Amino acid sequence: LSAQTKITLQADQAKERINPEIYGHFAEHLGRLIYGGILVEPGSQIDNIRGFRTDVIGALRDMKVPILRWPGGCFADTYNWRDGIGPKQNRPSIVNIHWGGVTEDNSFGTHEFFDFCELIGAEPYVNLNVGSGTVREAAQWVEYITSNNPSPMTNLRKENGRDKPWDIKYFCIGNENWGCGGHMTPEYYADLYRNYATYCGGVKYKIAGGPNVDDYRWTEVLMNKTQHHKFLMQGLSLHYYTFPGRWEDKGSSIVFDEQSWHQTLRHTLRMQELISKHGEIMDKYDPKKQIGLIVDEWGTWYDVMPGTNPGFLYQQNTLRDALVAGINLNIFNNNADRVKMANIAQMVNVLQAVILTQGDEMILTPTYYVFKMYNVHHGATLIPMNIQTQDYVMGDQKIPMVNASASIKDKTVSVTLCNLHASQSTKVEIDVTGFEGKTATGQIITGEKITDYNDFGKPEMVGLKAFNVAKPKGNKLTVEIPAKSVVLVQMK
Numbered sequence: 352l353s354a355q356t357k358i359t360l361q362a363d364q365a366k367e368r369i370n371p372e373i374y375g376h377f378a379e380h381l382g383r384l385i386y387g388g389i390l391v392e393p394g395s396q397i398d399n400i401r402g403f404r405t406d407v408i409g410a411l412r413d414m415k416v417p418i419l420r421w422p423g424g425c426f427a428d429t430y431n432w433r434d435g436i437g438p439k440q441n442r443p444s445i446v447n448i449h450w451g452g453v454t455e456d457n458s459f460g461t462h463e464f465f466d467f468c469e470l471i472g473a474e475p476y477v478n479l480n481v482g483s484g485t486v487r488e489a490a491q492w493v494e495y496i497t498s499n500n501p502s503p504m505t506n507l508r509k510e511n512g513r514d515k516p517w518d519i520k521y522f523c524i525g526n527e528n529w530g531c532g533g534h535m536t537p538e539y540y541a542d543l544y545r546n547y548a549t550y551c552g553g554v555k556y557k558i559a560g561g562p563n564v565d566d567y568r569w570t571e572v573l574m575n576k577t578q579h580h581k582f583l584m585q586g587l588s589l590h591y592y593t594f595p596g597r598w599e600d601k602g603s604s605i606v607f608d609e610q611s612w613h614q615t616l617r618h619t620l621r622m623q624e625l626i627s628k629h630g631e632i633m634d635k636y637d638p639k640k641q642i643g644l645i646v647d648e649w650g651t652w653y654d655v656m657p658g659t660n661p662g663f664l665y666q667q668n669t670l671r672d673a674l675v676a677g678i679n680l681n682i683f684n685n686n687a688d689r690v691k692m693a694n695i696a697q698m699v700n701v702l703q704a705v706i707l708t709q710g711d712e713m714i715l716t717p718t719y720y721v722f723k724m725y726n727v728h729h730g731a732t733l734i735p736m737n738i739q740t741q742d743y744v745m746g747d748q749k750i751p752m753v754n755a756s757a758s759i760k761d762k763t764v765s766v767t768l769c770n771l772h773a774s775q776s777t778k779v780e781i782d783v784t785g786f787e788g789k790t791a792t793g794q795i796i797t798g799e800k801i802t803d804y805n806d807f808g809k810p811e812m813v814g815l816k817a818f819n820v821a822k823p824k825g826n827k828l829t830v831e832i833p834a835k836s837v838v839l840v841q842m843k
């Protein structure tokens with residue numbers, strides 16, 4: 352059974368750049384992300400470069416990581432950067448209070464983070480501590496990272512082996528300060544933000560900790576209290592996670608039925624509503640859209656895999672996660688005028704990870720392949736789109752069957768399409784105004800079952816495959832998109 356979808360692309364109206372930073376990632380000191388995920392485990396014989404896993408570096412370079420956020424998350428508001436510099440044997444240990452109460456030995460600190468960013472070709476994005484730190488500590492960390500002038504912090508960095516300052520644009524001031532970052536009111540945080548931002552002089556792009564999901568009052572207060580100090584804030588962060596169920600009862604990452612699939616995708620589609628509503632408030636104070644909405648935490652959050660540490664947030668990643676990733680990335684592209692960066696949570700072994708590791712093994716998740724497929728959009732120009740598609744109905748809930756975005760770069764039109772339906776394919780007619788394609792190619796991510804995933808020691812179930820597309824006829828292209836799939840179609 353096939354449905355009908357019609358897409359009109361106004362290639363002659365394309366003007367908004369899709370920031371590559373929309374394809375960003377996030378690495379917190381949480382579970383097995385840093386230790387065992389990107390760093391080799393103690394005693395392991397696997398290939399590494401200065402302790403970083405060669406397999407993970409290779410996979411990330413191949414997928415492309417435009418930007419990497421660190422050190423948290425909740426961890427950021429407990430972190431004293433001075434614990435993570437200097438000879439490793441002298442670094443103090445701390446207790447990671449938010450994530451399992453484990454001991455953090457601080458062997459991965461500022462120098463290691465920037466080294467890793469260079470190895471994977473990512474721009475760094477650092478989150479400062481507001482919850483338990485001081486303005487002076489934050490200002491000195493910025494100076495340590497960015498200063499080239501003789502100063503105590505510059506000298507300290509040089510003593511620790513790094514002569515030149517690092518090249519960095521983005522800093523966030525606090526994280527979830529309505530919650531794990533201090534349970535503050537928006538008024539209190541906004542005042543603190545202004546205070547911190549004043550003294551973090553070397554920062555080119557300062558991001559304020561933003562609202563929790565639909566806390567529109569938070570956005571209103573932040574925008575209002577910084578409106579006469581525009582130089583203090585270039586971005587406002589937003590966090591929104593997709594749970595199939597409720598926070599108290601999230602559901603399994605691998606055992607689920609079609610109803611849970613439908614509900615998960617419906618919950619993820621809410622990202623558009625949140626961007627629009629927070630965006631409307633931002634528009635009041637910033638009609639020229641000079642302040643970016645920075646969705647620096649998004650992705651699925653399920654129950655942890657049975658038998659794993661509840662504080663480590665380790666979950667598997669199925670075809671459902673591929674759809675969640677495809678939908679969110681399409682939404683970010685389509686809102687490129689306001690969304691200037693987004694960071695999936697989190698890169699390796701935590702939440703909606705692109706890579707999972709187990710001892711010496713590594714697997715690439717369905718989400719990995721979506722990021723790899725979508726890298727055609729990095730820095731491309733967004734093509735405005737009109738889409739008419741059928742509803743995908745489940746009980747009394749309905750969602751659009753197809754979700755898409757399109758861009759143009761190097762005279763190539765790229766359209767990424769998600770067919771949300773678990774069992775129905777759809778014929779998609781794409782009409783491009785102001786562009787004639789001579790050839791078309793495609794790629795697809797799909798599986799036999801909605802619950803398919805890649806597992807250790809087993810053949811890969813969900814990967815990136817070539818997808819046959821008929822030749823375009825003038826400015827028209829027709830493709831049949833299988834059920835439960837993410838597809839890339841490119842016209843030249």
Ligand code: AHR
Nearest residue numbers: 423424425426526527696
């Ligand atoms: O990504 C896991 C946690 O989710 C982050 O530490 C926090 O910012 C959010 O609540």
